[in-house]
Amino acid sequence: MFEPTTLKDIAKALGLSTSTVSRALRDTHEISSETKKIVLEYAQKINYRPNPIALSLKERRTKSIGVLVSEVANHYFSQAIGGIESIAYDRGYHVIITQTHESYEREKINIQHLASRGVDGLLVSLSAETSDTSHLSLLHDRGLPMVFFDRVAKDIETHKISANNEQGAYDATIQLLESGRRKIAHLTSSNHLSISIERLAGYTAALQKYGIPVQEEYIKYCPHGGMFPEETEQAIQELMSLKDKPDAIFVAGDRLSIGCITVMKKFNISVPEEISISGFSNSDVLDLFNSPLNSVRQPAYEMGRLATEMLIKLIESKYPVTEFENRVLDTELVIRS
Amino acid sequence: MFEPTTLKDIAKALGLSTSTVSRALRDTHEISSETKKIVLEYAQKINYRPNPIALSLKERRTKSIGVLVSEVANHYFSQAIGGIESIAYDRGYHVIITQTHESYEREKINIQHLASRGVDGLLVSLSAETSDTSHLSLLHDRGLPMVFFDRVAKDIETHKISANNEQGAYDATIQLLESGRRKIAHLTSSNHLSISIERLAGYTAALQKYGIPVQEEYIKYCPHGGMFPEETEQAIQELMSLKDKPDAIFVAGDRLSIGCITVMKKFNISVPEEISISGFSNSDVLDLFNSPLNSVRQPAYEMGRLATEMLIKLIESKYPVTEFENRVLDTELVIRS
DNA sequence: TTTCAGTACGGCAACGTTGTCGGGAACGAT
DNA sequence: ATCGTTCCCGACAACGTTGCCGTACTGAAA
Known part of the structure; x- marks a missing residue:
């Protein structure tokens, strides 16, 4: 089996004590330069590595x-x-x-x-x-x-x-508003996460700036952050079956953003014509997507x-x-x- | 600072020896059931966890x-x-x-x-x-x-x-051939990797089946597997500036496949009209890409x-x-x- | 009463390493 | 010759845990 060399092995081989070998390797002044040299050379030769587990314990x-x-x-x-x-x-x-x-x-x-x-x-x-x-x-x-x-x-x-989640969410929502959208939904992760709270605040602030009331039914939470595709799909379905369908979604997470686009494709909803999507994502392949997706990128x-x-x-x-x-x-x- | 409880702490608190405590927790038959109970309850109470570092050393x-x-x-x-x-x-x-x-x-x-x-x-x-x-x-x-x-x-x-890299590469190349392509290039990782060798073999076998000679200048290696975008870009540029430009590329890697599509977009080369691309990739967002990419997926x-x-x-x-x-x-x- | 087996626990060593202490040898100073 | 000092080095303990051995006590068999 796998047996690394120890201080004791070196000590035995050179006829020294483990203490001396230890100190020779640590280059203490208490050891003569000759001994140090002998020990260092031998340690090098057999490729000695101190056992980190023993060190951790100590x-x-x-x-x-x-x-x-x-x-x-x-x-x-x-x-x-x-x-x-x-x-x-x-x-x-x-x-x-x-x-x-x-x-x-x-x-x-x-x-x-x-x-x-x-x-x-x-x-x-x-x-x-x-x-x-x-x-x-x-x-x-x-x-x-x-x-x-x-x-x-x-x-x-x-x-x-x-990241400045509130500002990021605000910027993304404002951009959707500036591009003419007014019915902006918000798809986010579980409601107790700090990022969800902050991003919701940014979204809300942007709507307020434009004098648009925040509608409860436009805000959809995914308790598992989109881990399960069904979660995302159901949220989108609920949004799209509203009497007053949204014309944009601000999405608060990487997996959710990708999941959102996936669902749109599945339901043949054209992006951005029918609905515009903007979301937090650090993916580096968004440029290659069929449906353009505006994204908030975190450092x-x-x-x-x-x-x-x-x-x-x-x-x-x-x-x-x-x-x-x-x-x-x-x-x-x-x-x- | 952070000091977890040890067997010694328990032993001291209960007036026992560390050996006894250790064996009580390990449920040896040598310890009376009363002592076991006392020790177990106390250990539970103070949330004792054996130190894995000490165990590792031993x-x-x-x-x-x-x-x-x-x-x-x-x-x-x-x-x-x-x-x-x-x-x-x-x-x-x-x-x-x-x-x-x-x-x-x-x-x-x-x-x-x-x-x-x-x-x-x-x-x-x-x-x-x-x-x-x-x-x-x-x-x-x-x-x-x-x-x-x-x-x-x-x-x-x-x-x-x-994975059955050779078969996978063969299948992908055959599919390109069946779709009418004849000038199929091969973009791959460093030439000593096992996967590169096997995928090259599959590519070669497919060409042979169709009686198409393998051309050296159609095979491009990326020594860092596309880690650096320049690497991929240069390889593609060399392919596209050949007198006899390829009409398809079989790509032997995830990062390379994505990188390839990225370069095509950058150079405004239409996929799959101008050039068809098929490559190894386990990405789950390929469906969303603007340029359709056939992919070999590994389990x-x-x-x-x-x-x-x-x-x-x-x-x-x-x-x-x-x-x-x-x-x-x-x-x-x-x-x- | 002696012997023996069984029960229930404590003491010691070891894993590999380093810090502390102690001590022998060499040397200079008294 | 004696003492103090310096230079090297070895012995020992400790980190937390478990395996092995020892041992005090109990009860039963001889």
């Missing part, structure tokens, strides 16, 4: 951070993970990615697993199902460093980073980088941190129609 | 498997990861995902990291740059269980799982599941395994034109 840190996202297949998250890895990598941290698939149960299990595996900190974006965050605050209260990105928890006090990579920098600062801080940042980054509206 | 296994892919943003891989997680999860294994971004250097570093972190086994899909696999055979020779999927290493003897989820089952069988085998499977799964040709 030092009570793992040099790894846990990431919780809903799905890596989501373009926003795969880009954010790119940013996370770029920083973590530089700072010597390992990244462990877990997916919730928008399930609260899965989120609890993954978080518990990451915590018990001894990650030094967590980067969290909540699942669509999650409304109770006590599984996180429990760990946070016990001192586990934590940074939220994108879908943040309102009642946990720590660093948070998000995902940058958000991943910033979140990771914040987390590592928390982890490596000597003293408890009490001042927390709440960074908000601008979105970009891409017009295609 | 038992020399981590109950985790490392995954090496080029990019999670690639649809094939994100689906395969779904399959991997579904099995690993059931069997109590944790999944650590790493990305190479098609870089050989990155692959070496990630593999080294995973190995030294003590994963119990590896699921590997080689990067496009990788031609030398000695960093893997070194670990494999030392007994680290390993299963290859999709992009397999020819000279490492272990379980392997791949990614199933491949992930099978690979993980094979790996866990290797890991948990009491005796060294010498008989290795080489599973090949059928692809599916999706026609859209």
Whole structure:
């Protein structure tokens, strides 16, 4: 079986003690330069690597951070993970990615697993199902460093980073209004997510600016963020069977935006002639779509980088941190129609 | 700071020894049922979790498997990861995902990291740059269980799982021929990847069936599998500036297929009128594209599941395994034109 | 009463590593 | 010759857990 070499092996081979070998490799001044040279050369030869598990046990840190996202297949998250890895990598941290698939149960299990595996900190974006965050605050209260990105928890006090969702939603809705649409529906994820709340606020503000009343039946929630196609399909069907059919939809999520276009194609609803669609998405293939889709793009990579920098600062801080940042980054509206 | 409770804490609180507490929790017959009850209740109350790092150090296994892919943003891989997680999860294994971004250097570093972190086994899909696999055979020779999927290493003897790339490529090319195309180019990844070799073979066989000679200048390699858009763009430009321009392209990869369509749009080349495109892709939004793209779809989820089952069988085998499977799964040709 | 088996628990070692302490040897100063 | 100092290095403990052995106690059989 797989047996890596240890300090003891080196010590035995060279007739030294493990302590001496350890210190020779760590380049302490207490070891003579001859001994150091011998040990270093031998270690090089047999390709010695210190056992990180033993180190973790001793030092009570793992040099790894846990990431919780809903799905890596989501373009926003795969880009954010790119940013996370770029920083973590530089700072010597390992990244462990877990997916919730928008399930609260899965989120609890993954978080518990990451915590018990001894990650030094967590980067969290909540699942669509999650409304109770006590599984996180429990760990946070016990001192586990934590940074939220994108879908943040309102009642946990720590660093948070998000896009300017309200502004992005406002811009997208205003653009629909400017293009002449007046009956604008809103398709969004579960109603307790921070991003849903903020995007709804932007949508509402834009309508108000044009003096258009917000209609309840124009707002459709998908509790699983469009994980299941039926969810999206049903919401669209309900919208399209209204007496006063909408002439545009502002969609608050990547998977939902794609799902929306898919449903439109299935029902042979022409986009943007019959209905115009504008939504949050970080997909890089929207340009290739048959139906032009205006999109609000988040700086995902940058958000991943910033979140990771914040987390590592928390982890490596000597003293408890009490001042927390709440960074908000601008979105970009891409017009295609 | 974050200090989880240990056996020692429980022992101290209950006036027992750590051995007794340990055995009470493991439900050994040597412990009286009263003591067991007391210990179990207290452990429940303070939410005790055994420290997996200490367990790993002791038992020399981590109950985790490392995954090496080029990019999670690639649809094939994100689906395969779904399959991997579904099995690993059931069997109590944790999944650590790493990305190479098609870089050989990155692959070496990630593999080294995973190995030294003590994963119990590896699921590997080689990067496009990788031609030398000695960093893997070194670990494999030392007994680290390993299963290859999709992009397999020819000279490492272990379980392997791949799609029937040759058949898939043959089917796609035949379809192009049947639709009347005769000047079919081939855009592929780096020439040493197993998938490139097999897909080229299928392409060649199809041309032969129709008695069409294979032309060198119709075959374009992208050493980084289309990681950099310039790579794809240049290859297409070279094809399109040939005296005898191709009227179809068979593309051997997800990112390349998308990249190809993007370039066609940029150069205003009409698909499929001017040139017909057929390629390997597991993207689920191809239906929405403006230019219809025929695609060869791999059973990614199933491949992930099978690979993980094979790996866990290797890991948990009491005796060294010498008989290795080489599973090949059928692809599916999706026609859209 | 002695012996023996069984029960129920504690003590110790080990996984691989590093920090602390202690000690032998060499050397210079007294 | 004696003492203090410096230079190297080894022994030991600890991180949290479990396997192995030892042992005190109980009760029954001889």
